[in-house]
Amino acid sequence: MSSDIDTLPAYGSGGDTTKGIGRWLAGFALRGGSLLAFAAVLTFFSVSAPFFFTLGNIGNVLGQSAILGVLAIGLTIVIIGGGSNVVKGGIDLSLAANLGLSAAVYATLISAGYGDSVAIPGALATGVLIGIVNAIAVVVFGIVPLLATLAVMNVVAGLELVLTQNTVVSASTDFLSVLSSYGPFDIPVLAYVLVIFTVLAGAVVQFTPLGLRLYAVGEFPEAARAAGLPVRRIVAGSYIASGLCGGLAGILSVAYLSGSTTGAGEMLLPVVVTALLSVVFSRRLVPTIGGTLLSTLLVGFLTNGFQLLNISSTLVSGIQGVLILLVVAATSLQHGKGAV
Amino acid sequence: MGENRGIGRRNLLKASLAAGATFAAANAGLLAATANAAAEEEIPSLKGKRVAISATGTDHHFDLTAYNAQIDEVKKLGGEAIAVDAQRNDTKLVSQLQTLIAQKPDALVQLLGTLTVVDPWLKRAKDAKIPVFTIDVGTPNSINNTTSDNWRIGSDLALQLVSDIGGAGNIVVFNGFYGVVPCAIRYDQLKAVIKYYPDVKIIEPELRDVIPNTVQDAFSQITAILNKYPEKGSIKAIWSAWDVPQLGATQALVAAGRTEITTYGVDGSPEVLQLLRDPNSPAAGNAAQQPEEIGRTAIRNVARYLAGQKLPRETYIPALIANKKNIEEVTKTLRLG
Known part of the structure; x- marks a missing residue:
């Protein structure tokens, strides 16, 4: 993983004072600005669409964000463990395809007459297997993650086509009905799933020694290796965890769509956007699980608000694009490319 | 028809439907009946009513025309339209329904969609006491479904195909959207017809049409299958449940110089009707629907229902099979481009 050394100069070089202040300002503007922007979005929609700020609608948005949120958390784990260099750092492009294949495996098993006791492990195992393939490609063969997971993405998408013949496979079980129903306070069960999953993932990544090692490996691979951390094993683990998230998201998606449908690949861009955006919602401008939840909800609220205001949702993609540009520009500035 | 001037396009349409009905004896009864029944009736107002319009996508001529016609009609009847489009993304479709x-x-109108994906949410709307209406979605959860008679479209198109190829030969079939009810009905009708023509064979495996990139994908799939069956006569015809794959297939046949093969589809998209007019094009049959009339009628049914009137389970809007011989008459009758 020596390529990750490229991310080092950002922290390694001292830089002169003016540059330091510039960076600090950029970081401050980004952090404060992003929270302000989030608040502004909420206020704007609450004022212009009275229905927006109701418990029912917020619950719906949380539920609608569950699939994206779980995938984005998977990607966040990979980015933390692989370093946030957009080109050479950790990335898992196979996540959306993973969701598609896991959902297809689940739905196919159900429609073949197997119960949830087979289909759930089947979907999760599919996700984990994809994660293992990614891990081998990246850690054992040393392929740049961007390319390795791109190749795996194509293989996985192809397998989904073979399995489903590019058709909709419907599935309904008691478990799926519970997942797609509404829970306490008339909030979708998927919303609770997202919150619980975020809390669990956040606890592991932000508050355990394992999580700390994950950050260490991502930010300072050489130092981590020197300190005796099993760098390769931790990086491999991050891809497997991400694969598991893909499998889990697959199950949620079967519940949401009453089966597996085509077009899972369209999820890729929103997942990458969400995970990259998570950076601006953290104090030190690093990817965090909590930040990912916030950026998932930002994307969810934007889509929902536009829907309520009857504005074309294609605008959401445009806004996502602008957000990415801002984030990448500001983080580059903050990491001080000029100082290298 | 001079007395119709100034009454508006839809009355003109009805008048021309009635007039045009004389040319096609088989369809005359159906068309005239629909035209007369609609012309006499007052449509109740939608004043103060909010009508939700949920479209699966608007990337295709049929969807877009029906979608816009719905919005226009809600406004014309004094109501407020909440119209959203899922851009053919099922996840988006479910969120928008939620x-x-x-x-x-006051009412929800669902335009197309894979039945198993939309139906649980239409049921939820019904359970929430929202009157559900559909266009081209057959489900017990909707009060009324406005649609073309897809059984008739399916069998008429299949009969045209079988007759064109002389009742024998291999045909290529696009069957990618069996989960969408109208497509399933048309496909089943094709199977029902060729059951009695044992010499007509569907080449296995069937092709899967896709969205998006339907035209390019159909082009490359047909090009590939032509390479697999290089002898002239080894394929007689290509069938698809809508006409965007037909467009790609027709272009592929022209590009490969295999214009002896004929193509069939459904919807009456302007591009395909244009191909039908071209005597050298392999496009041979297209079931022309009236998306504008379908969208408008769905909204009128909403208004009728909210005014307390009883509705039939299904409202059928006439469709006609256009072929190389009758294309001009059909477009004139249905007032299509």
């Missing part, structure tokens, strides 16, 4: 249901509109 959001629409939560807004508690």
Whole structure:
């Protein structure tokens, strides 16, 4: 993983004072600005669409964000463990395809007459297997993650086509009905799933020694290796965890769509956007699980608000694009490319 | 028809439907009946009513025309339209249905969609006491479904195909959207017809049409299958349940110089009707629907229902099979481009 050394100069070089202040300002503007922007979005929609700020609608948005949120958390784990260099750092492009294949495996098993006791492990195992393939490609063969997971993405998408013949496979079980129903306070069960999953993932990544090692490996691979951390094993683990998230998201998606449908690949861009955006919602401008939840909800609220205001949702993609540009520009500035 | 001037396009349409009906004896009864029944009736107002319109996509001539016609009609009847489009993304479609249901509109109209994906949410809307209407979605959860008679479209198109190829030969079939009810009905009708023509064979495996990139994908799939069956006569015809794959297939046949093969589809998209007019094009049959009339009628049914009138389970809007011989008459009758 020596390529990750490229991310080092950002922290390694001292830089002169003016540059330091510039960076600090950029970081401050980004952090404060992003929270302000989030608040502004909420206020704007609450004022212009009275229905927006109701418990029912917020619950719906949380539920609608569950699939994206779980995938984005998977990607966040990979980015933390692989370093946030957009080109050479950790990335898992196979996540959306993973969701598609896991959902297809689940739905196919159900429609073949197997119960949830087979289909759930089947979907999760599919996700984990994809994660293992990614891990081998990246850690054992040393392929740049961007390319390795791109190749795996194509293989996985192809397998989904073979399995489903590019058709909709419907599935309904008691478990799926519970997942797609509404829970306490008339909030979708998927919303609770997202919150619980975020809390669990956040606890592991932000508050355990394992999580700390994950950050260490991502930010300072050489130092981590020197300190005796099993760098390769931790990086491999991050891809497997991400694969598991893909499998889990697959199950949620079967519940949401009453089966597996085509077009899972369209999820890729929103997942990458969400995970990259998570950076601006953290104090030190690093990817965090909590930040990912916030950026998932930002994307969810934007889509929902536009829907309520009857504005074309294609605008959401445009806004996502602008957000990415801002984030990448500001983080580059903050990491001080000029100082290298 | 001079007395119709100034009454508006839809009355003109009805008048021309009635007039045109004389040319096609088989369809005359159906068309004239629809035209007369609609012309006499007053449409109740939608004043103060919010009508939610949920479209699966608007990337295709049929969808877009029906979608816009719905919005226009809601406005014309004095109501408020909450119209959203899922851009052919099922996840988006479910979210938009959830959001629409939560807004508690006075009625919800679903335009197309894979039945197993939309039906649980239409049921949820019904359970929330929102009157559900559909276009081209056959489900017990909707009060009324406005649609073309897809059984008739399916069998008429299949009969045209079988007759064109002389009742024998291999045909290529696009069957990618069996989960969408109208497509399933048309496909089943094709199977029902060729059951009695044992010499007509569907080449296995069937092709799967896709969205998006339907035209390019159909082009490359047909090009590939032509390479697999290089002898002239080894394929007689290509069938698809809508006409965007037909467009790609027709272009592929022209590009490969295999214009002896004929193509068939459904919807009456302007591009395909244009191909039908071209005597050298392999496009041989197209079931022309009236998306504008379908969208408008669905909204009128909403208004009728909200005014307390009883509705039939299905409202059928006439469609006609256009072929190389009758294309001009059909476009004139249905007032299509």
